[in-house]
Amino acid sequence: MLHSVKELLDKGPIGKEVAVNGWVRSFRSNRFIALNDGSTIGNIQCVVDFEQFNESLLKQINTGAALNVSGVLVESQGKGQSVEIQVKKLVVLGEADAESYPIQPKKHSLEFLREKAHLRVRTNTFAAVMRVRSALSFAVHQYFQKNGFYYFHAPIITGSDAEGAGEMFRVTTLDEKNPPLTDNGEVNYKEDFFGKETNLTVSGQLEAEAYAMGLGKVxxxxxxxxxxxxxxxxxxAEFWMIEPEMAFYDLDANMDLAEDFIKAVIAYVLENCxxxxxxxxxxxxxxxxSKPLAERSEMALLDKLRFIVDNDFKRVTYTEAIAILRNSKPNKKGKFQYRIDEWGADLQSEHERFLVEKHFKCPVILFDYPAKIKAFYMRLNEDEKTVRAMDVLFPGIGEIVGGSQREERLDVLLEKMKALNIDEKELWWYLDLRKFGTAVHSGFGLGFERLVQFATGMGNIRDVIPFPRTPQNAEF
Structure with a gap:
C-alpha cells in the first residue's frame, strides 16, 4: 500500500510492507536514503543493502531524484528517526543530474533560492512556509464559512481605482505601436476591448460592498x-487580499470581527502546523x-503567535496615539526617521511598531483617523475632521489590517468625491447603493502575504508567495 512520508512517520504499520514515493534529499554511504514527498518536514530513512541492487541503479540515486521505494517499516536503530524502511524494491522514477541540480543538502541563501523559485519548495524552509500558507488559506475560508459569510469573487479587471492611488496595471488589447487616437491626440479607449480604460484591480472592496448590501456578509x-x-x-506587485464586507456593522463590530478573525486563523496554524x-x-x-542584540526579536516565533491569540487587542484613537508618539523618547531624541510634530501626520511602520512593541506591549487597533489621510469612502465623524477608520497593528510588522465603517450617506459621499475630483459618472453604481436601501456597513482588508509573513517569521515578503512579482521581475 502506498503511503505518504507523514503517514509513515506519524503512525506507520511497524513490521508491515509499505511503499512510498518521494525525492532524495541525501544518499549517504551508498546505504541511507533520506526521502521526502512534501507531506511533512521530516524525511523517511530508507536503508539499502547495496549488495541486493546493481551498481548502475545506485548511481542514479542522487539528490533530487524521484524514487518509488518498497520495503518493511521497522523501528530505527540509529539516531534522528523513529522508523525506517528496510528497502526490498527500488525504482528510479526520474533522475536528477548530480552536477547541475542546484538544491544540494547544504545551506543556501534566500536570495539564491529566489533565483530558483521553481525548485526552492524542495528545501525544508520553503516547504514549511508553503504548508503554513496552505493551512492559513483553509483557516480563512473555514472561519468565514462558519460565521455566515458568503464567498464573493470580485472582478480582477476593473474600471475603478478603489484606493485612489493611481498605481494600477493597465489592461488593453490596443496596438501598442499604433493605438487609435481621439481628435485631441489622446488614446481612444472607446475602441479598446471593453470600450473604456481598464486596469487590474487593487481591491475588491467596492464590488464587495454591493454584494454585502444584498447578501448581508461577504x-x-x-x-x-x-x-x-x-x-x-x-x-x-501581485498579492492576495482578504476583504470581508458586512451590512449593518458599525466600526465597533468591525473591530470585533477583525480581532476574532485574526486570533482564529493563527490559533488554527498553531494547532495544525x-x-x-x-x-x-x-x-x-x-x-x-548573527544580529546585534538590539536587532533581535524579543519573542520567539511560537511565543509571538500565542501572544496574539492570548491577548486582547488594545483599542486607541489616532489622537491618543499621536500624543503618545509626540511625547515618546524616540521622538524627543530624534530616533524616529519620521518625527511626529503635529496631529494629522500619516503614521509610518516605525511609529506603529513602537506603539505595539514598546508602549502597549500587545496588538493595537488604532481608529478615528484624520479624514485627509484616509480614503473617500470612509464614514465622516461628527467632528468632520476624522473618519471611522481602523488599522490593526502587530509586533514586527506594523499595520496588518486596514478597514473602516463605510460612508452610507449619499450627500456626504458626494461632497467628499467632489472635493477629491472623483468622477460621479465612474462610480454611478456605487452611489446607487446609497440611494436604494442604504444602511450602516463596514469592512476591512488584510494582505494575505503579510499574515503568512507574520506566521512564519520570514523577513522578506517575496519568500511567502510561490512566484513573487516585483519591479523588473516576472520570471517563472
Missing amino acids: YTFGPTFRAENSNTSRHL TEDLQFLEKRLLDEEK
Whole structure:
C-alpha cells in the first residue's frame, strides 16, 4: 500500500510492507536514503543493502531524484528517526543530474533560492512556509464559512481605482505601436476591448460592498495588483487580499470581527502546523544569532503567535496615539526617521511598531483617523475632521489590517468625491447603493502575504508567495 512520508512517520504499520514515493534529499554511504514527498518536514530513512541492487541503479540515486521505494517499516536503530524502511524494491522514477541540480543538502541563501523559485519548495524552509500558507488559506475560508459569510469573487479587471492611488496595471488589447487616437491626440479607449480604460484591480472592496448590501456578509479572497515601484521586503506587485464586507456593522463590530478573525486563523496554524512552526522558529533563532542584540526579536516565533491569540487587542484613537508618539523618547531624541510634530501626520511602520512593541506591549487597533489621510469612502465623524477608520497593528510588522465603517450617506459621499475630483459618472453604481436601501456597513482588508509573513517569521515578503512579482521581475 502506498503511503505518504507523514503517514509513515506519524503512525506507520511497524513490521508491515509499505511503499512510498518521494525525492532524495541525501544518499549517504551508498546505504541511507533520506526521502521526502512534501507531506511533512521530516524525511523517511530508507536503508539499502547495496549488495541486493546493481551498481548502475545506485548511481542514479542522487539528490533530487524521484524514487518509488518498497520495503518493511521497522523501528530505527540509529539516531534522528523513529522508523525506517528496510528497502526490498527500488525504482528510479526520474533522475536528477548530480552536477547541475542546484538544491544540494547544504545551506543556501534566500536570495539564491529566489533565483530558483521553481525548485526552492524542495528545501525544508520553503516547504514549511508553503504548508503554513496552505493551512492559513483553509483557516480563512473555514472561519468565514462558519460565521455566515458568503464567498464573493470580485472582478480582477476593473474600471475603478478603489484606493485612489493611481498605481494600477493597465489592461488593453490596443496596438501598442499604433493605438487609435481621439481628435485631441489622446488614446481612444472607446475602441479598446471593453470600450473604456481598464486596469487590474487593487481591491475588491467596492464590488464587495454591493454584494454585502444584498447578501448581508461577504468576503473576497483573491489576487490584487499594484504597480508601485517599490523594491522593498514588504511590497509585491501581485498579492492576495482578504476583504470581508458586512451590512449593518458599525466600526465597533468591525473591530470585533477583525480581532476574532485574526486570533482564529493563527490559533488554527498553531494547532495544525506544529512541526513546521517549530522548524521555522529554530531557523529564525539561528539566523538572529548573527544580529546585534538590539536587532533581535524579543519573542520567539511560537511565543509571538500565542501572544496574539492570548491577548486582547488594545483599542486607541489616532489622537491618543499621536500624543503618545509626540511625547515618546524616540521622538524627543530624534530616533524616529519620521518625527511626529503635529496631529494629522500619516503614521509610518516605525511609529506603529513602537506603539505595539514598546508602549502597549500587545496588538493595537488604532481608529478615528484624520479624514485627509484616509480614503473617500470612509464614514465622516461628527467632528468632520476624522473618519471611522481602523488599522490593526502587530509586533514586527506594523499595520496588518486596514478597514473602516463605510460612508452610507449619499450627500456626504458626494461632497467628499467632489472635493477629491472623483468622477460621479465612474462610480454611478456605487452611489446607487446609497440611494436604494442604504444602511450602516463596514469592512476591512488584510494582505494575505503579510499574515503568512507574520506566521512564519520570514523577513522578506517575496519568500511567502510561490512566484513573487516585483519591479523588473516576472520570471517563472
